[in-house]
Amino acid sequence: MFTADLLLNAVVAGVLLGGFYAAVSIGLTISFGQLDVVNIAHPAFVVAGSFCVFVLNERFGLDPILLGLFLTLPFFLAGIGLYRVYFTCFERHGEESLRGLAFFFGVMFIVEVLLIMSFGVDYRLVDTGYIGQSIKLGFIGLPYRLLVPFVVSAVVTVGLYLYLSRTFTGRAILAVSQDRLALRLMGANPISIKQIAFGLAVATAAIAGAMLIVIGPVEPSLGRLYIGRVFAIVVLGGMGSIGGTFVAALILGIVESVVGTMFGPSWAPAVAFGFLLLTLAVRPSGLFGR
Amino acid sequence: MRHVFRRQRRLLLLGGVLAAAMLSAPLLTPSARAAEPIKIGFGMALTGGLAGAGKAALIAMEIWRDDVNAAGGLLGRQVELVYYDDQTNPSTVPGIYTKLMNVDKVDLVVSGYGTNLIAPAMPIMMSRKKLFMGLFGLAANEQFGYSNYFQIMPAGPEPKTDWSLGFFQIAMEQNPKPKTVALVGADAEFARNALDGARENAKAAGLEIVYDNTYPPATTDYTPVVRAIQATGPDVVFIASYPPDSAGMVRAINEVGLKAKLLGGGMVGLQYASLMTKLGPMLNGIVNYDFWVPAPTLNFQGVNEFLAKYQAKAADAGVDPLGYYLPPYAYAYLQVLGQAVNAVGNLDDQKLADYIRANEFDTVVGKVRFGKNGEWAKTRVLQVQYQGVKSDDLEQFTKHGTRAVLYPKEWKYGDLIYPYAQ
Numbered sequence: 001m002f003t004a005d006l007l008l009n010a011v012v013a014g015v016l017l018g019g020f021y022a023a024v025s026i027g028l029t030i031s032f033g034q035l036d037v038v039n040i041a042h043p044a045f046v047v048a049g050s051f052c053v054f055v056l057n058e059r060f061g062l063d064p065i066l067l068g069l070f071l072t073l074p075f076f077l078a079g080i081g082l083y084r085v086y087f088t089c090f091e092r093h094g095e096e097s098l099r100g101l102a103f104f105f106g107v108m109f110i111v112e113v114l115l116i117m118s119f120g121v122d123y124r125l126v127d128t129g130y131i132g133q134s135i136k137l138g139f140i141g142l143p144y145r146l147l148v149p150f151v152v153s154a155v156v157t158v159g160l161y162l163y164l165s166r167t168f169t170g171r172a173i174l175a176v177s178q179d180r181l182a183l184r185l186m187g188a189n190p191i192s193i194k195q196i197a198f199g200l201a202v203a204t205a206a207i208a209g210a211m212l213i214v215i216g217p218v219e220p221s222l223g224r225l226y227i228g229r230v231f232a233i234v235v236l237g238g239m240g241s242i243g244g245t246f247v248a249a250l251i252l253g254i255v256e257s258v259v260g261t262m263f264g265p266s267w268a269p270a271v272a273f274g275f276l277l278l279t280l281a282v283r284p285s286g287l288f289g290r
Numbered sequence: 291m292r293h294v295f296r297r298q299r300r301l302l303l304l305g306g307v308l309a310a311a312m313l314s315a316p317l318l319t320p321s322a323r324a325a326e327p328i329k330i331g332f333g334m335a336l337t338g339g340l341a342g343a344g345k346a347a348l349i350a351m352e353i354w355r356d357d358v359n360a361a362g363g364l365l366g367r368q369v370e371l372v373y374y375d376d377q378t379n380p381s382t383v384p385g386i387y388t389k390l391m392n393v394d395k396v397d398l399v400v401s402g403y404g405t406n407l408i409a410p411a412m413p414i415m416m417s418r419k420k421l422f423m424g425l426f427g428l429a430a431n432e433q434f435g436y437s438n439y440f441q442i443m444p445a446g447p448e449p450k451t452d453w454s455l456g457f458f459q460i461a462m463e464q465n466p467k468p469k470t471v472a473l474v475g476a477d478a479e480f481a482r483n484a485l486d487g488a489r490e491n492a493k494a495a496g497l498e499i500v501y502d503n504t505y506p507p508a509t510t511d512y513t514p515v516v517r518a519i520q521a522t523g524p525d526v527v528f529i530a531s532y533p534p535d536s537a538g539m540v541r542a543i544n545e546v547g548l549k550a551k552l553l554g555g556g557m558v559g560l561q562y563a564s565l566m567t568k569l570g571p572m573l574n575g576i577v578n579y580d581f582w583v584p585a586p587t588l589n590f591q592g593v594n595e596f597l598a599k600y601q602a603k604a605a606d607a608g609v610d611p612l613g614y615y616l617p618p619y620a621y622a623y624l625q626v627l628g629q630a631v632n633a634v635g636n637l638d639d640q641k642l643a644d645y646i647r648a649n650e651f652d653t654v655v656g657k658v659r660f661g662k663n664g665e666w667a668k669t670r671v672l673q674v675q676y677q678g679v680k681s682d683d684l685e686q687f688t689k690h691g692t693r694a695v696l697y698p699k700e701w702k703y704g705d706l707i708y709p710y711a712q
Contacts, residue, residue: 003521006517006518006521009517010514010517013511013513013514013517014514016511017510017511020510116337119608120342120345120607120609121336121337121338121341121342121344121345121608121609122341122342122564122608122609122610123342123533123534123537123559123564123565124564125537125564125565125568126568127568127681127682131541132541132544132545132572133544133545134545134546141513141517141545141546141547143513143541143542143545143546145541146511146513215510215511216510216511216534216538216541217533217534217537217538217565219339219341219342219534220337221338222534256514257511257513257514258514260505260509260514260515260518261514261515261517261518262518264503264504265503265504265505265506265509265514265515266477266503266504266505266506268505268506268509269506269508
């Protein structure tokens with residue numbers, strides 16, 4: 001009945017799921033964790049990404065994840081534009097915390113309603129050659145539907161990590177989150193750095209959206225189900241730590257999966273968030289936070 | 291002299307009053323009031339998880355309104371629909387219906403779509419003694435026992451058990467008989483009601499329940515759930531799910547390779563065109579409930595004309611293009627209301643309710659008669675099996691064959707393929 005191979009399968013499924021959660025959260029790590037922009041509309045952007053992928057997939061028949069990668073550029077530019085608006089209206093006057101949050105709440109609703117008006121409220125799915133099949137490594141089953149997003153997510157995470165730690169702009173992004181004045185003295189314009197960072201964050205939403213629609217059906221208000229989880233992962237990982245976000249997402253995925261398999265799925269969210277609270281009680285800055 | 295003028299003035303005054311009364315008479319007589327439309331108010335899921343079907347239902351209801359108004363209206367008055375989006379959120383429902391009755395002053399009310407959205411309105415209806423037509427609530431009146439509630443979903447007099455009765459009967463007809471059953475569903479009102487009924491049916495059939503769990507509706511991946519079920523090795527798996535989880539479970543079942551002999555039962559959403567087309571061959575073998583499929587045994591009067599009108603509008607509206615699941619019933623529940631109003635001759639809720647309780651109605655979904663608790667007097671929950679479904683083809687669902695009707699026997703069209711093979 002409940003044997004070691006069931007447990008192992010649950011852990012593996014959790015890892016794959018965690019990879020997906022990481023892809024959704026990583027954009028928020030940059031915008032919320034590093035830039036202090038409370039972008040509550042991030043899951044809505046992910047859903048918007050899903051719908052864009054859906055439309056292109058119906059039209060051109062290309063693989064959804066590939067389409068997600070193509071969409072990163074338009075999303076990046078949109079992110080820059082959005083940040084400019086946010087900065088001009090709120091950050092410049094120092095009113096970012098509460099009014100900025102209200103602004104992004106508004107953006108979230110606008111994105112949702114635009115999606116409803118354009119696509120209707122029906123669930124949308126994509127079908128690729130690999131959805132519905134899995135590889136079997138011994139007794140461990142790896143469904144492609146989750147494996148492919150996991151691999152892509154890992155690549156994106158490593159890529160972002162290297163970008164932020166090795167390139168000049170990347171390091172400037174980390175710097176601006178720590179000390180904006182010092183960055184100015186170093187000769188970099190914090191505003192243009194921040195807008196690139198925010199653009200990057202929104203670009204990851206395109207890829208995450210592609211993964212979302214591969215994994216399951218999507219409808220315009222689906223983003224609301226992810227708000228809690230995504231913020232929890234960012235906080236658990238230590239705000240602003242890319243590696244921390246990935247690890248936190250994996251932990252959350254594993255906890256949800258193992259509890260769901262062994263004790264009943266109803267317990268999974270409670271235990272997952274309980275783990276978050278426990279960690280914060282012991283280590284308030286999160287797992288990898290400074 | 292002054293005496294004469296006063297009398298003249300009084301006569302003039304009297305004449306003026308009479309003239310004013312005669313001129314204003316048209317505003318007060320009933321014939322002028324007849325121009326006022328009859329308002330039917332309701333909340334409907336136009337956004338949120340059930341919106342795919344909710345919006346389709348609204349289209350059907352608008353077709354009914356247009357049909358009735360083209361034929362002269364009800365009691366010589368035009369019909370107007372007054373509605374608000376309940377967002378598939380039960381907490382909006384009491385406010386919506388209070389506004390409809392107190393502020394919009396609607397004449398009649400009907401329900402929105404779905405158990406979760408009907409139940410919150412019941413206490414208000416009961417306190418105001420309103421007639422309440424229900425659209426697809428599973429056992430929503432079980433706890434209340436309200437006598438002026440009538441439900442158009444053909445669940446039957448014992449809705450919780452009637453829902454899955456056919457599924458378990460099919461299971462126990464097989465040889466050798468299955469021995470174990472797994473029960474799984476979403477943690478929501480509808481699924482819990484369905485699972486309660488399934489549990490009773492399983493016990494009555496002598497099946498051993500080896501797995502009995504619910505999952506939170508916001509679950510992303512169902513692979514752990516399916517693996518846990520697989521580990522208990524059940525012969526029969528009964529699933530009570532809503533559209534996103536139905537799709538998730540079907541995919542996970544295919545990926546894990548669940549080895550059950552009979553699978554399905556209460557999966558909402560597998561009747562929707564978009565899910566059927568995308569899930570395609572993964573559906574084959576699943577035995578699920580349904581209410582209407584294009585089979586020769588279910589060719590009721592008016593249903594094909596209605597579907598043609600619906601399908602013409604659905605294409606633009608971004609809703610289910612086929613409209614087999616909810617729209618015919620959304621049309622029918624208003625048909626019952628309209629026929630009752632015409633028969634009774636007024637809008638008195640109690641008189642209408644008494645008429646509906648005592649009579650049989652001819653609708654696009656066949657003959658409708660209500661019984662205990664306002665449910666159908668006789669169950670007509672179909673159990674269908676998906677057979678020979680090919681991928682990415684919507685047309686195949688418009689012809690009979692892809693869904694063999696297995697139960698009830700009087701509507702049967704097709705045979706079961708058993709056991710469920712990948």
